[in-house]
Each structure stands twice: as C-alpha cells, then as structure tokens.
Amino acid sequence: MQSLIIKGGRVIDPSQNLDDLADLLVSEGTIEALKKGLKQPEGAAVIEAEGMVIVPGLIDMHVHLRDPGQEYKEDIFSGSLAAAAGGFTAVTAMANTDPVGDDPSVIRYVRERAGQAAVRVYPVGAVTKELKGEEMAEMGRIKKAGAVAFSDDGRPLVNGTLMRNALQYSSGLDALLIVHEEDPSLAAGGVMHEGAVSSVLGLNGIPAEAEEAMITRDLLLLKLTGGRLHVAHLSTAGSVELIRKAREEGLAVTAEVTPHHLLLTDRIVKNSGYSTDTKVKPPLRSENDRQALWEGLFDGTIDAVATDHAPHHPDDKDREFDFAPFGIAGLEAALPLLLNEVSSGRSKKLTLSLLVEKLSTAPARILGVPGGTLRKGSPADITIIDPSKIFTVNPETWHSKSRNTPFGGRRLTGAPVYTIVGGKIVMKEGVVVGDELEK
Amino acid sequence: MQALRRKDILGLEEMSAEEITFILETARSMQEIIQRSIKKVPTLRGRPVLNLFYEPSTRTKASFELAQKYMSADSVSVAGTSSSLVKGETLKDTVRNVEVMGVECVIMRHPVSGSSHYLARNVEASVINAGDGMHEHPTQGLLDMLTIWEKKGRLEELKVVIVGDVRHSRVARSNIWGLKKMGAEVVLAGPPTLMPPDLGAFDVKAFTCIEEAVEKADVIMALRLQKERQESGLFPSLREYAELYGLTLKRVAPAKEDVLIMHPGPINRGIEISSELADGPGSVVLDQVTAGVAVRMALLYLLLGGTKE
DSSP, X not given: OOOEEEEEEEEEEGGGTEEEEEEEEEETTEEEEEETTOOOOTTOEEEEOTTOEEEEOEEESOBOOOTTTOTTTOOHHHHHHHHHHTTEEEEEEOSOSSSOSOSHHXXXXXXXXXXXXXXXXXXXXXXXXXXXXXXXOOHHHHHHHTOSEEEOTTSOOOOHHHHHHHHHHHHHTTOEEEEOOOOHHHHTTOOEEOSHHHHHHTOOEEOHHHHHHHHHHHHHHHHHHOOEEEEOSOXXXXXXXXXXXXXXXXXXXXXXXXXXXXXXXXXXXXXXXXXXXXXXXXXXXXXHHHHHHHHHHHTTSSOEEOOOBOOOOHHHHSSOGXXXXXXXXXXXTHHHHHHHHHHTTOOTTOOHHXXXXXXIIHHHHHHTOSOSOOOTTSBOOEEEEEEEEEEEOOGGGOSSSOOOOTTTTXXXXXXXXXXXXXXXXXXXXXXXXXXXXXX | OOOOSOSOBOOSTTOOHHHHHHHHHHHHHXXXXXXXXXXXXXXXXXXXXXXXXXXXXXXXXXXXXXXXXXXXXXXXXXXXXXXXXXXXXXXXXXXXXXXXXXXXEEEEEESSTTHHHHHHHHOSSXXXXXXXXXXXXXXXXXXXXXXXXXXXXXXXXXXXXXESOOTTOHHHHHHHHHHHHTTOEEEEESOGGGSOSOOXXXXXXXXXXXXXXXXXOSEEEEOOOXXXXXXXXXXXXXXXXXXXXXXXXXXXXXXOTTOEEEOOSXXXXXXXXXXXXXXXXXXXXXXXXXXXXXXXXXXXXXXXITTTO
C-alpha cells in the first residue's frame, strides 16, 4: 500500500489536545508520524493541505442504514458512500431493520456487507427480540458477533422491568445501551412538537414531557442497576438539565444531539408549509430548547453530535403530513451545517476543536471503537476539512438513496474535502471513490 | 372588479383584513343572485371545477355544488373516504390526474392538517380549502363573518365567544384569525382539555366557565362535539359535558339581549347546545347556510372569473 503524506495542514486532535500546523504520514493503513517538517518518503502520495484542517475521522454514532429489509430507502453500500461524502469515516448501523438486528446472523450479515462499504460500519444490536420491548435479545451472543452497542432505537423501551433487566444484564457484558426516550402514551398521535406552532397548524403535538418522563425513569433505573446508558437525540431543555444533574451525581450516562435539533425549531414546520422533511422524532422543539441544547454541548453535558440519519424514499415522504414517516437524512449535510456555525462565529464557545471532540473523539470513546485520534499507530481514519469552502446542500446530488432534508438549498461555509479510511482515500473534493465497487 | 391576488384560499391566518372585506362585499352581491327566482348567472360557464371530499360532508359539499351551479361552472364531485387515503390512491396521484384533466379549481376537504398546502404546492389549479384536519376551514370562517356582518352591521368591537372543542376545530381556528383581523374580540370557552395546548400565537383568552365567558357577548358560536373526543379520554362523558358546558338559555343569560347564536352544524342537540337555543329567536344557524353559498360563489368568482368580465 502506497504511503501518504498530508502536508502543511492545521491538525486538530482533541484526543492529544493538539491544534497546530503539522504534517501527517500514513503508511500501511496506520498513522506513522505526526509532526512539523516531516521528510517526504520516496513514492508517497502527497496531499497539499495548506489552509486545510486535518482531524481524526468523524464517527456518526447514530445512523439507520435500512439494510437488510428496506434497501429501497438505503443500503449499507449507499449509506457508506453518503458517509464518505459527508466526511465520516465510520458509522453505526441501527438494529431496526427487517429482519431486526436481534440475532447474531443479522449482525454478521451487516459486518459482511460492511466489508464492501466505503467507510467502517459498526452494527448495533437490538435490546429486545423483534424490537417488541417484551423479551431481551441474546445480547451476549450478539455482542460476540460484533455489535458495538444495543438499542431498540425508533422505539422506546416502555416496560420498566424490562428496562431494568436490560440495564442490569448489559452491565455484566460491559455493553452500552442506547435509548430512544419517549413515553408512547404521551406522544400518541403526535407529529410535531406540542406548542404554539402545533396549536396554530392543527397538528397533534408531542410534548417535551414525553421525552423527559422517560429519561427521568431511566436515570433512576441506571442508579439502581449500574450499566452504561447513552441517551440518543436529546431534544428538550428539560432533558439537558436531567442529564446534567445525573452526570453531577456521577451516573454513567452519556448523550448525543443531532444537527437538526441544534439548528431548527418547530417554526420551520409552519414556514415550510407543512413540509414532511421537517417531520422527525423527536420533533424539532422550541427556541428555548434549541438554545439549551447548545449550552449542553458547550458545558459537556452532551458528549456527541450524531445525525440520526433516517433515510426515506422520496415517495414515502411525498405525502400528507400525518401519513409521512418520521426522519431526516443527515450524513451528507451534517458537517457543512456545523462548520458553517463555526465560520459564522455564532458563539465563541463553538470551536473546530469542540466540534471534532463531539463528532469523533467522544463517539469513539463512548462506543469503544478504534479511531477518534491521530496518535501514532492508530488506524489512519482522517477527515480533511476546508473551512472556507462554499457548499450548497443539494439532495439531488446525494449518494444516499434518500432526499429527505429540511436544509436543501442552504449555502454554507466549510466542507470536508477528503475522507480517508484506513489510509485509503474514499472521498476527494466531493467525489466518492468506490462508485466502481459492486453494489 | 379586481380579482383576488392569490392563487389559493388555504386559510384566513394569511389573509389581510382588506382581502376579507373584499370577499365579504363580493359575497353580499352574490346574496342578490340567490334571492332571484332563477338562480343562475353564466359567469363561470365552461370552467371546470373539482370537488374532492375525503371526509363526509353534507352542508359544505352541497353549498359548494350549489355555488358552482349558480355560477354555471362545470363541476365534478369525487367522494373519497379516509381509509382510501391510507390504502388507495395517494393524493400525489390524484394531483397528477387533476392536472391532466385541466381542472381550474379544486375544492378539497381532507382529514389531515396541511393537506391543502400540499395540494396547492403541487397543482397549477386554484385550491380552496374546504377543511383540512384541525387546521382551517376558511370558507366557514368567511360565511360566519358574513352572517354576523349582515345581522350586526359590523364586525369590529363585537365580542364573539367560541364555545366547545376548540382544540380539534378548524372552524374555530379560521374564525379566530378572521374575526381578530376584522377587529372583533374573540373569547374561547370550554373544558381545558378541549383548548389548544398553547394559545400564545392566537392571542385570545380562554375561560372554563361559560357564564363568565359569555358576559356581554354579541355572538356565541357553539362548536360540534365529536364523540371520539370522549372516547380518547378528554372528558368523562357526554352527559357531564352537556351539564357543565352545554349552551342553554339560562347559561347564555349574561350575554347581550340581542346575542346571535351560531353553530357550524351538524348539531348534537342537547349536548353542545339545547334545542330551545338552536331554534330560538337569536339563532342564525340557517342564515349561516345561505351565507355559505354566497361566500363560495364569491370565492369562485374572485379566483376564476374576476378578471374576465
């Protein structure tokens, strides 16, 4: 394998507390050296990275690849191309597939398909059989097959005893439980955030309390059982406060937030004229909630940013609001959207380093997967960012099979220009290498 | 006469007081046609109009159809059911058919809020929202305002109380927007579980005591109570609702003596309103029906025919 030298870029690696100009040498798929004025080895490929930012490869810890079962929406290959295009070197694959990832065979299938993917794909196993919330899945066997975490995501774990048992049992496996927090009876029939906007639009609301009530219960159970809990897609100010308090008490809980919850509020449902691309769970909340999510990100309450990439076929979304499925596809817009927040200088607390921590270092740490660092000897998973590149969100050019984004047409400053996985360039200047691979 | 400067009528929230006044004035001139023995003008001859009703409707559908006949439009009515929406042809495919049929105006009733926005975005034809879910029912709001205007001679500074299931009511939403723009004071009343979760954007007061709400009211508008609401647990029983919130002569006594009693129909007699009140001297329930035809004639004229004369 040809070695690769990335020269003259600004290297930001929160895992080493590093933000400095340096050269990076990659050989045999791992990081060989990282320092200023590296000698260029003979025969090495060169990336001139002046003005660019070199960061550990981004890891999206919340992705629905729909494979097996709903390949018309997305598959492992198309999803991995979307990830590469978006600057991600690794993604998880949530278990709400058909069949469900509640059996080692499905996990093995995902891993096998991942072998042809453009980026690393880490399967997440189901907590309960068929995601029914009734009986625990064989978490031990599923973990052995290669699942990096467990989640019934898309569905909350309603039964308190089952949740208690799952937390307690998973602690014996040192497994991470990722939870979608929503009291289904409080959320029943809801299609957007409950508030002034839903009242005007005549749409059934999902109150913030549907999320907060469930988080409250699970934090109590976590205290009771031990285990490791990761709360997916926080959406309300109250949720942030609950996690903050639990962390102060020393509970082993982590949390993530999506770019859409950081950037949008329920007003967009109205302003877009009921666009189903704004229909997502948890719903886009109020401005107060949005501000609280940023605060949670800044003060460390929220560990990670994850897209909750939820691809849907255009036919599924092109419907009346109530009938359309929930979900926003995030992989190919997330990084530019967040870089744009940095470049627009919206908050002094939002630095590139913080962003890399939330998109790479923290997800690697929470999931316990390789990557998230540019230390010598680490896998050469690298994202190169051009912080001044003008980027327009255009779902028509996506590698994902989906188009469902409320950000279409946004002109942003900052975008990934290279995605490198295990020393191999899988995306260069927006062109994904791997189109020639068999689908 | 000038035309309306909009393609669609989706709701009253986005309409100005000037537009509403213009529509109501046009509707008043349509009232004259309705009074004639031969109620037909050739204004919209040869203009294709489609009525698309995905929810059962007697009054609104008949009213639109009559309006179309009086205006000599060529209209077709298609009735769908809510279940066919979920299982059968998608609205998207319906839309495509509408386009190739060359229909110039589509009137749609649909159980999902925002579906008229969806339709309007996807067709070149004008869209009149005949009720979309819990969102708006603009022609009902307009006909209610026309009725009040004809009886009271004005809308500004009138106190209008809307009683009942505001939460699920598209009629209430259209009336709140329309009446407030026209300078009326709007007050809501009913059990807290039947009020919208957040009234912030409407800027109206809500009361749980009907007697208090209707004090010195010029107009009291009762809303239809759907039996499903009781089944979904928002109040304990119909008889309790009738006892606590049903409109009766006694309960509306604090209103002005010449208070107008309105109801968009169909009425659940003895539940949201007593027969003595619904059929009493203050009741304008039937005037609402004739105003409905006039308003719909006016809208068809303004959307389709206004510039051609």
